[in-house]
Amino acid sequence: MRILLLFICFMTCTFTMFTHATGVQVGRTRIIYDANTREVALPLTNKDKELPWLIQSWIDTGDEKTRGPFIITPPLFRLDPQKEQNLRITWSGQALPTDRESLFYMNIRTIPAMAKDDDNKNVLRLIYKTRLKLFWRPKGLHNNPVDTCKSLRFSRRASQLVITNDGDYYSVFDNLKLGSTSIKDAEIVAPKATAQFTVPKTASGKEVTWRCITDYGNPTNEFNSILTQE
Missing domain, CATH: 2.60.40.10 (Immunoglobulins)
Incomplete structure (x- = not known):
């Protein structure tokens, strides 16, 4: 060969x-x-x-x-x-x-x-x-990855979307939208950490909707939250 x-x-x-x-x-x-x-x-x-x-x-x-x-x-x-x-x-x-x-x-x-x-x-x-x-x-983590995804917090700082993950698991996005506009570069947020992603100029509104990817590779149910302003 x-x-x-x-x-x-x-x-x-x-x-x-x-x-x-x-x-x-x-x-x-x-x-x-x-x-x-x-x-x-x-x-x-x-x-x-x-x-x-x-x-x-x-x-x-x-x-x-x-x-x-x-x-x-x-x-x-x-x-x-x-x-x-x-x-x-x-x-x-x-x-x-x-x-x-x-x-x-x-x-x-x-x-x-x-x-x-x-x-x-x-x-x-x-x-x-x-x-x-x-x-x-590791052993002894709290809740589960889906609960962590559901509990993500979102705020806006100028042109940045700030995502806070208070949980013990990584959250990997299947999709994330601000209003009707997709935040395409938003991929992952580490546990006990924050991540920032640029908001497209066309984005408007305060409602955030998102899905994460489960351990099996399929998307979660869609979650939603109201964006807070920093």
């Missing part, structure tokens, strides 16, 4: 593009690591009917450089066509906050093998990277 680890452009002008729309499928959209569990399994399935794929995975703290306190087994392996294998994620034991969730990012790089028939062709190979949120959830 030959793997090309970078985009390779040969001297000629003709290329064959492989999109591999049926490549490696990741079994979740987010990972919840409960401190009560020994490890978390993330299933990967190779949907390709012919080619194996190379799988490389790691976890970072959010800057895409610093590795997180987790061990992945196996970190690098070959996944044969039409096969499934679990990545097993284990906490390394490094101290983390015990009164709130911590957020990390799971990275999965998938690289298709080159078919024998392509040996003499000019080929552009693509490397795919999937990035998932991993929430470390």
